[in-house]
Amino acid sequence: MSPTAENVLAAGARLAAEAARFTALGWMRGTSGNLSEVVTRDPLRLAVTASGLDKGELAASDVAVVGPGGGPVTVDGIEPLTPSAEAGLHARVAALTGADSIMHVHTLNSVVAGHHWPGGVRLRDIETLKGIGRLAHDDEVIIPVIANSQDMAELGDRFEAAYDPATPAVIVASHGLYTWAPTPLRARHITECVDWLLAYRIATR
Numbered sequence: 001m002s003p004t005a006e007n008v009l010a011a012g013a014r015l016a017a018e019a020a021r022f023t024a025l026g027w028m029r030g031t032s033g034n035l036s037e038v039v040t041r042d043p044l045r046l047a048v049t050a051s052g053l054d055k056g057e058l059a060a061s062d063v064a065v066v067g068p069g070g071g072p073v074t075v076d077g078i079e080p081l082t083p084s085a086e087a088g089l090h091a092r093v094a095a096l097t098g099a100d101s102i103m104h105v106h107t108l109n110s111v112v113a114g115h116h117w118p119g120g121v122r123l124r125d126i127e128t129l130k131g132i133g134r135l136a137h138d139d140e141v142i143i144p145v146i147a148n149s150q151d152m153a154e155l156g157d158r159f160e161a162a163y164d165p166a167t168p169a170v171i172v173a174s175h176g177l178y179t180w181a182p183t184p185l186r187a188r189h190i191t192e193c194v195d196w197l198l199a200y201r202i203a204t205r
Ligand SMILES: [Zn+2]
Pocket: 032, 033, 034, 086, 104, 106, 175, 176
């Protein structure tokens, strides 16, 4: 079933609210970062924040609809805006993980952590790991780090190679963080907890 304008605008309203929240935390400076939500699975269609807009000031209609390759798809009643170049990776994450909410933010902690630990960021025995669905004790968690690329197919291949179903986050080196979850609320909480865990790891290295 194809998405309706109502589906897309409802997703757009949720994405705008989450983007405003992350902007207030300094995680979407300039026009950086992008958030998306799956609006239909078959065919795969995502609403993704449109390119080049201030993420603190988005309206529900400031979304683009994309297909599995990240290219724009027309939906009746929705103005066709340009999707972010990174929409292709969002679609790949949605397809591979099954998550309906994907968040990409340029947090300083993710970039600093990727710089210090290009092979992955190890975490264990810290209570906040529970916030990303892992255990507070005796559970070694590695947040994967993948090399950056402007080619979304290449970045998608790196994501797929690094993906661990038990860890809902990947750092893109010298760039930022991707997280995913079944709902925007859960994805928000994972993003907040991952950022905190990375800050902790940097502070205690
Ligand atoms: Zn980015």
